[in-house]
Amino acid sequence: MAELLCSPEALSKARLEMEQTIGKASIDVEIAGFTVPKGAQVLVNVWAIGRDESTWDNSHSFMPERFLRTDLNFKGQNFELILFGAGRRICPGSPLAIRMFHLMLGSLIRSFDWKLEDGVRLENMDMEEKFDLTLQKARPLRVVPVAI
Numbered sequence: 834m835a836e837l838l839c840s841p842e843a844l845s846k847a848r849l850e851m852e853q854t855i856g857k858a859s860i861d862v863e864i865a866g867f868t869v870p871k872g873a874q875v876l877v878n879v880w881a882i883g884r885d886e887s888t889w890d891n892s893h894s895f896m897p898e899r900f901l902r903t904d905l906n907f908k909g910q911n912f913e914l915i916l917f918g919a920g921r922r923i924c925p926g927s928p929l930a931i932r933m934f935h936l937m938l939g940s941l942i943r944s945f946d947w948k949l950e951d952g953v954r955l956e957n958m959d960m961e962e963k964f965d966l967t968l969q970k971a972r973p974l975r976v977v978p979v980a981i
């Protein structure tokens with residue numbers, strides 16, 4: 834950002850390129866009986882795809898082991914599992930994200946035991962979600978790391 838701010842010409846070229854390329858329909862199109870008007874921004878509801886009962890057993894349950902029993906991959910060929918999108922605009926950061934995610938979560942699990950704050954029990958732990966462009970916890974998780 835610092836270099837871009839020092840180069841207004843490069844900054845305005847980058848802005849123009851983003852305006853021209855970020856996902857907007859360039860003409861009216863009809864998809865599965867729905868008209869997507871020119872200029873519309875189309876968002877795929879990946880949350881709903883990930884909880885589709887016709888694809889996933891116990892689709893609303895956290896069962897990470899389900900992915901050990903499947904041949905589906907997240908590289909955009911299996912539309913049941915498109916956490917990184919698919920096609921030409923698939924997330925170019927997925928190789929980094931996958932490595933960092935495993936490293937971070939693995940380190941947190943391996944380095945500490947975790948306990949809930951005083952007065953909080955598993956049964957009343959705050960799991961409320963907040964919908965936005967991405968799904969977040971409504972309130973940040975507060976837990977205490979305990980040295981192993």
Ligand code: HEM
Nearest residue numbers: 915916917918919920921922923924925926927929930934
């Ligand atoms: C768990 C982490 C991540 C998830 C779940 C994720 C997911 C996504 C999704 C769903 C898209 C839209 C794909 C589409 O339009 O079809 C996207 C686009 C993109 N992601 Fe990621 N992403 C992650 C991490 C990253 C990282 C670490 C980077 C960069 C270092 C990155 C860079 C991008 C870029 C530049 C695009 C736009 C691609 C384009 O429009 O051509 N992402 N990502």
